[in-house]
Amino acid sequence: MHIGPIALPNRLFVAPMAGVTDRPFRTLCKRLGAGYAVSEMVTSKRELWHTLKTSRRADHRGEVEPIAVQIAGVDPAEMADAARYNIDRGAQVIDINMGCPAKKVCNVFAGSALMSDEPLALAIIEAVVAACAPRGVPVTLKMRTGRSLHERNAVRLARAAAEAGVAMITVHGRTRTQGYGGEAEYDTIAAVKSRVQVPVVANGDIHSPAKARAVLAATGADALMIGRAAMGRPWIFREIAHFLDTGLPLAPPRTVDVARWLVEHLHDHYRLYGEFTGVRSARKHIGWAVRELPGGEAFRAQMNALDTCEAQVAAVARFFADLGEAHTLWPAGGTAANDDTLRQVA
Numbered sequence: 238m239h240i241g242p243i244a245l246p247n248r249l250f251v252a253p254m255a256g257v258t259d260r261p262f263r264t265l266c267k268r269l270g271a272g273y274a275v276s277e278m279v280t281s282k283r284e285l286w287h288t289l290k291t292s293r294r295a296d297h298r299g300e301v302e303p304i305a306v307q308i309a310g311v312d313p314a315e316m317a318d319a320a321r322y323n324i325d326r327g328a329q330v331i332d333i334n335m336g337c338p339a340k341k342v343c344n345v346f347a348g349s350a351l352m353s354d355e356p357l358a359l360a361i362i363e364a365v366v367a368a369c370a371p372r373g374v375p376v377t378l379k380m381r382t383g384r385s386l387h388e389r390n391a392v393r394l395a396r397a398a399a400e401a402g403v404a405m406i407t408v409h410g411r412t413r414t415q416g417y418g419g420e421a422e423y424d425t426i427a428a429v430k431s432r433v434q435v436p437v438v439a440n441g442d443i444h445s446p447a448k449a450r451a452v453l454a455a456t457g458a459d460a461l462m463i464g465r466a467a468m469g470r471p472w473i474f475r476e477i478a479h480f481l482d483t484g485l486p487l488a489p490p491r492t493v494d495v496a497r498w499l500v501e502h503l504h505d506h507y508r509l510y511g512e513f514t515g516v517r518s519a520r521k522h523i524g525w526a527v528r529e530l531p532g533g534e535a536f537r538a539q540m541n542a543l544d545t546c547e548a549q550v551a552a553v554a555r556f557f558a559d560l561g562e563a564h565t566l567w568p569a570g571g572t573a574a575n576d577d578t579l580r581q582v583a
Contacts, residue, residue, distance in 0.1 A: 241375030270475030281310025469525025
């Protein structure tokens with residue numbers, strides 16, 4: 238699997254998710270089997286580049302390569318400048334956001350709203366490719382199937398993007414108006430794959446190893462991008478990799494292993510955000526990790542009362558110690574769910 242000249246270790250990717258896929262989370266996912274991860278989106282607005290929020294998103298110190306940064310905006314010249322800005326800070330791949338359905342993004346006609354204005358979308362793609370080409374940096378595109386169920390233009394836009402020089406295209410199997418509701422569909426992704434020569438990545442509702450295999454079969458995609466299913470289950474990447482290689486489920490991780498990964502992730506998280514912000518933003522990661530475990534909901538409530546790194550880590554350690562080493566977590570999806578998924582997608 239390649240993105241332009243960049244070789245990747247596998248075809249399992251972490252989706253860019255605002256407020257989730259920061260550097261510590263990307264690092265953890267890569268450690269647990271992801272071959273590639275894209276950053277949270279960075280605005281193209283120059284006046285916001287020096288804010289604390291953007292500076293953290295543009296901080297790639299110690300990150301496992303390749304470093305991919307997603308940029309978002311509506312002005313071709315600003316997007317080109319944003320690409321150069323992030324390349325100067327270590328980006329090795331620039332990803333254009335035309336997939337985000339969030340209202341605050343679409344209300345300014347960015348994200349997936351750009352799919353409704355194909356001339357502007359193509360102008361942005363051409364400007365970013367022109368800015369990145371002299372640096373030898375490939376450009377990728379993340380998009381949806383279209384504006385609505387009756388206005389799907391992913392194939393047309395994907396073909397134009399590939400002709401303009403985009404090196405890889407990711408398609409989330411939902412429209413802008415669907416947001417994250419309903420079920421992802423894969424026929425549009427298969428249609429995109431059949432009409433372009435660049436690698437195509439399937440995204441949407443990939444929550445288990447069997448679903449991953451089924452989506453690959455249904456779409457012919459070159460790779461898979463996983464988002465929400467990795468929240469609290471970052472080991473899903475190694476589970477999928479093992480299943481795709483062997484056809485067999487990987488033994489679920491022991492809680493002692495999950496505890497170790499989570500604590501190491503927390504320390505990395507605190508180093509990036511500091512104690513005040515880090516403790517508060519870490520609560521969601523802890524909540525996702527414990528939500529399916531006995532006593533997980535009560536523990537999430539307890540987390541909200543803790544306001545120091547030391548107290549948070551100690552509480553996490555106690556919670557997992559009380560579960561005991563013998564407790565294991567089911568593989569993503571479970572055996573019965575995997576069988577059902579194969580039948581539904583096939």
